[in-house]
Amino acid sequence: MAVIECKDVGIRYKTGNFRGIGLKEYIMKRATSRYEVNEVWADKHINFALEKGEMLGIIGTNGAGKSTLLKAVTGIMLPAEGSLRTRGSIAAFLELATGFDPEMTIRENTYLRGAMLGYTRAFMLERYDSILEFAGLTEFQDYTFKQLSSGMKSRLAFAIAAQVDPDILILDEVLSVGDGAFRKKSGDKMREILSAGVTGVLVSHSISQIRELCNKVLWIDHGHQITFSDDVELYCDAYEAFLRGGTLPPLQGEDGHAEQVARLAADQRAYKEELAAKGLEDTDRISEMTKEQAVATAIRILQEHQPDALNKQLRSG
């Protein structure tokens, strides 16, 4: 039985000039027929199913509809068509550090957030100390939330959310947070949760993370499903080649899909070999490098693609 089953799901999003207006403006806009509500399909005809223990990586450029799809799986948004079924408890890591109350203390915020994530009182009482310890904020517990640095905030948010033992885990770019030591610590914690047989959905711009963690891949482009496949390596290669300027393959099941994907993947492999021959790092691993390596790589990329911008920056100091 599938843990997550997504059948022909379409998710609509509304855009227009209706947000944050008042009743008076609404009436004025209606009267002058300047009231615009545009319904945009953020996702259309999405199909996938995950069994227990499977990990899905969603790839696609910005605005492809990845985050919207995650919101639908979480239950924050409802699909406009199709059916989306999930079995078991869901823990979602979506932009963790938002929604805290700046005027309240760390202690109060921790309990409140824990309650929102569905933890019980007994659970929170038991885990409270270890949460603060994990976040390294034990001596700050009576500070108000606004007094924390942004690094501390995301550490706290991660530490609270990471107490879960869910059936389904949803991650939006938050495999690890913070800097230096905490980055490693949070990454390890995440892997620990993932290895406990959880079914997961991961959105990440780091293709190497997708390769490492996922056994299924879903590629979305402008709301359309390019593919859902378990050949993670092939599609990650093809996606990287596409990001470097390759042609988008037709949708899965359409003519020429397999051929174009194979062509892109071959292209990417050739590119990587070329890089390796020059003794250069795979650019995707920038987040895992030391600072010096990362800066060097970034400069190399700029030299390759944006030499003008780099020179301009250097001249201006």
Next chain:
Amino acid sequence: MFKLTFWKKALHNANKYRFLFEQLILRDFRKKYRRAALGVLWSLLSPLLTLFVMKLVFTQFFGRGDGVVHYTIYLFSGLLVYNFYREATQAGMSSLMENNKIISKINVPKYLFILSENVSAMINFLLTLVVYFVFCAVDGIHFSPRMLMLIHPILWLTLMNFGVSLLLASWFVFFRDMKYLYGVFLRLLNYVCAIFYQVDRFPKRYHNLFLLNPVYVVIKYFRLIVIDEKIPSTQYQVLCAGYAIFFLILGCWTYNHYKNEFIYYL
């Protein structure tokens, strides 16, 4: 809406979200009283000061109190009920917008935010009610088991507040100036609730018009029981309950109808 599955789910949710609910109420109280040096005491003092000012103004300057028995209690009954309605609906209305960041990131039942504000307002009201009874004792009001009847209007008012809050919170998501418009409405309501004047001063044919105002109906219920020592007629009880049920159904329907739209507007 009233199917068995609905209640099963509600019961399940009640258990699942009990801790969150407690934490939300705690937060409401902490936020309210963090700055105030006197803490919860302030919530008792504030209506008392209003009462004092109104009593002074209307007895000394306008002479409204003439010929009214227990004018202080008369005023207090009006203020007590009106303030409960105002606090619950105002806080309930903005609760969804204030928690918009959470609502768009974490999957929690959104009505919990509205409900917790209403429960906070009710706790406040019950505290003030204690002071109200102390005043009754001082003012020589005759206590009897009849006073227990007050549970009836309190219950209905609480339900009505929640219904109105659901309605307003839903609208507020779509129309951001509701806060100001509702502020104006509350001011108007304050004057048509007969808090400091008596309906008897108007010609008899207008008296029934006041019954169109649900808040006034509850205020009068209080006065009938406490000051006039009368038990309201059955029709009056039904009217009181009817308003509450009407607003509760209207609120629930509106909220249910629009709850999946909120995410686009928050």
